[in-house]
Amino acid sequence: MQLGKGVEWTTHICTVLAILPDQAGISVDALAEFFEVPSAYLAKQMQLLRRAGIVASVRGKGGGYRLACAVDAISLLDIVNAIDGPSPAFRCTEIRQNGPCGLKRKDCTKPCEIAAAFSAAEQVYRDTLAAKSLASIMQEAAMNSSPEHLLGIAQWVGREAG
Amino acid sequence: MQLGKGVEWTTHICTVLAILPDQAGISVDALAEFFEVPSAYLAKQMQLLRRAGIVASVRGKGGGYRLACAVDAISLLDIVNAIDGPSPAFRCTEIRQNGPCGLKRKDCTKPCEIAAAFSAAEQVYRDTLAAKSLASIMQEAAMNSSPEHLLGIAQWVGREAG
DNA sequence: CTATATCCGGATAAAATATATCCAATTAAG
DNA sequence: CTTAATTGGATATATTTTATCCGGATATAG
Structure with missing residues (x-):
């Protein structure tokens, strides 16, 4: 049972998009470079986020x-549902x-009883992810990171969005 | 993210093995027939259970x-760990x-912070599964099933176990 | 001792999933 | 209007998971 990369x-990436100025955007290529991940595949993931309404896209040059x-x-549950899909891990085939x-x-x-027990376990998992917002992640990261590191990210974002 | 069948x-199957008389055993073929599942693949799963120490096997005729x-x-966590493996669903690649x-x-x-949040969610999932014993499943099933159904299973097990 | 039933483990085949790529559609800028 | 940058969607490839098969080992019964 594995969650995709x-x-x-x-x-x-959402934590990076979160510090963008309003109305600005960052390209997939820039994001892929920022994290050193394959841009072609990342593009597909970003489309899933868009279809889920988590991000918005602007086409064309400067988009x-x-x-x-x-x-x-x-x-976090919103992101998991968007990328990994909402279907439960345990599939009851009614044997x-x-x-x-x-x-x-x-x-x-x-x-x-068996399907019910697995469903209950998945429910607490999903509830825990649903209770964790991007805002909360950002706040924890801000507390745990050095000011220089945060500044470096803000500057990079400013350059790419400008 | 899917759990294997x-x-x-x-x-x-564990709920069936649970009502066996001591020292008796049931063959993979009989179990596969009982639930109409492919016996070749079930045999593999049973070996995983054995290596995890959940079931014991006896070779040879009558085994x-x-x-x-x-x-x-x-x-339930013991079974999931045995069949699906103990590795976490979220893999942090330290991007x-x-x-x-x-x-x-x-x-x-x-x-x-992201890896920590996912780990925490998986932990409550595993905790929930760990808190659910086969005994508890059996008890719930006994309460929810008709006496005739339970008797039918007991008779079938008696026949197969000889 | 032979025949039969059964588990054991490795090799192999099929299916599903994750990953990667390409090209068309769209937009901004010169 | 042309060019470059960018998303959008379909398609191809690689990897992993799932499923099956087969020969060997082991034990029982006759």
Whole structure:
């Protein structure tokens, strides 16, 4: 059970987009260079973010990506759902209905105990991610990083967005 | 991010092995028939369970599988770790060290805020699975199932275990 | 001792997923 | 109007996961 690299990449990228001036944008190539990741593949991930309404894009020369919402309106769950999809990790195939002792379909209105237990575990996982906003990540990063590092990032963003 | 079918299969199978008389065993073919799943692949999953110490096997004619522990000593997390592996879903590739504003490796002793947030979410997921024992699943199933159904399973197990 | 049932482990095939690439559509600037 | 920069979407490739098969080892029964 693995989460794609795109989740890591785009989460970091959102923290960079978050310090952009309003209306400005950064190109995929610039973002790919900033994190040294393959730009072609990153482009695909950014499109998934856009379709999910997390970022907005501007086409053509001078275009690029920016956040489409406030940082406290974007949670880690939003990003995971956008990149990795919202489908649950545990897939119940109703094997309790199979075989010599299989249950009738009409007797299976409620999920079985096993499916229910896995769903409950996934729910707390999703709840935890939903409770973590991009704003909270930014705040923690600001506290844990050196002022020089933060300044360096702000300057780079300023150059690329200018 | 998907959990393999083996997790669903082997969890159900553990609930069947749980009602075996002591020292008896059931063959992979019988279990595969009971749930109508491919026996070749199920055999692989059962070997993973055995290597994890969840079930024990007896070779040769009349052999088969049985639980290696008490039902309250087996959690859903044990089964997931055995079948799906214990590696975390979120893989941090330390891209904060990359690019023009990359951090030096020596300044990265603590995980970044993003990796920490995902780890925390996975931890509550694992904790929830660890808190759910096979015994608890069995008890819930006993309450929710009809006596006839439970009897049918017990009879089938009795026949197969000889 | 032979035949049969069963697990064991490695080799292999198929499917799904992750990764990478290309070209068309669009926009800004000169 | 032409050129360059950029996103958009479809398509190709690589990697991983999932599934199957087969020969060997082991144990039981006759």
